[in-house]
Amino acid sequence: GAGVSQTPSNKVTEKGKYVELRCDPISGHTALYWYRQSLGQGPEFLIYFQGTGAADDSGLPNDRFFAVRPEGSVSTLKIQRTERGDSAVYLCASSPRQGSGYTFGSGTRLTVV
Amino acid sequence: GQQLNQSPQSMFIQEGEDVSMNCTSSSIFNTWLWYKQDPGEGPVLLIALYKAGELTSNGRLTAQFGITRKDSFLNISASIPSDVGIYFCAGIGTSYGKLTFGQGTILTVHP
Numbered sequence A: 001g002a003g004v005s006q007t008p009s010n011k012v013t014e015k016g017k018y019v020e021l022r023c024d025p026i027s028g029h030t031a032l033y034w035y036r037q038s039l040g041q042g043p044e045f046l047i048y049f050q051g052t053g054a055a056d057d058s059g060l061p062n063d064r065f066f067a068v069r070p071e072g073s074v075s076t077l078k079i080q081r082t083e084r085g086d087s088a089v090y091l092c093a094s095s096p097r098q099g100s101g102y103t104f105g106s107g108t109r110l111t112v113v
Numbered sequence B: 001g002q003q004l005n006q007s008p009q010s011m012f013i014q015e016g017e018d019v020s021m022n023c024t025s026s027s028i029f030n031t032w033l034w035y036k037q038d039p040g041e042g043p044v045l046l047i048a049l050y051k052a053g054e055l056t057s058n059g060r061l062t063a064q065f066g067i068t069r070k071d072s073f074l075n076i077s078a079s080i081p082s083d084v085g086i087y088f089c090a091g092i093g094t095s096y097g098k099l100t101f102g103q104g105t106i107l108t109v110h111p
Helices: none
Strands: A005-007 A010-013 A019-024 A031-037 A044-050 A053-056 A065-068 A075-079 A088-095 A108-112 B005-007 B010-014 B019-024 B031-037 B044-049 B055-058 B061-065 B071-076 B085-092 B099-101 B105-110
Touching: A005 A088, A010 A019, A019 A088, A019 A108, A031 A075, A044 A065, A044 A075, A044 B099, A075 A088, B010 B019, B019 B085, B031 B061, B031 B071, B044 B055, B044 B061, B044 B071, B071 B085
Parallel strands: A010 A108, B010 B105
Antiparallel strands: A005 A019, A019 A075, A031 A044, A031 A088, A044 A053, A065 A075, A088 A108, B005 B019, B019 B071, B031 B044, B031 B085, B055 B061, B061 B071, B085 B099, B085 B105
16 A cells, blocks of 8 residues: 555553554565554653564563564554553554664554553 | 664654654664554565664665664655655564564644
């Protein structure tokens, strides 16, 4: 597609539930990134993929968070046993190669109640 | 997580005025980027800087990569109402895929 597409745009879930957030990158972009943005803050790095592999997952806050990109295109961010503190906007970005030409999606607003 | 120190946090200016904001870090970055974010959208790249000392313009925007590689500034000249939004600096260090963002500067332009 023309841009980075993230679905759903909004997700409300109950504490303790499992959620999946999807990112469709720009076609042909080999690098894909996940960031989390809390209210009034800049985005914080979670993980990035070069192709199918996670090149840097140092930003994942704990083992409840996991991300996959099995075919080197679409990526899914998975959060288990959600907590209220997980509420944030989750942003995905892609680029033709790592470190340059980032394009961000509009994000998924996750609310844990 | 680590964030860059961005200032000011917010600015209220009149249309036509010039604006300046900056970012500092205790760490060296190899690339500095400036983004603008509108409500409900992801950040959009304004300017990218790749070399220490580099000064780059994009229309009414000018940004510089500090010579120490630990700071950058963004200037907006002759502001207009559509400049309203949140501006973020971001740096790339040794992990090429990882952006570290500042806390943002909220810009309000009064017509």
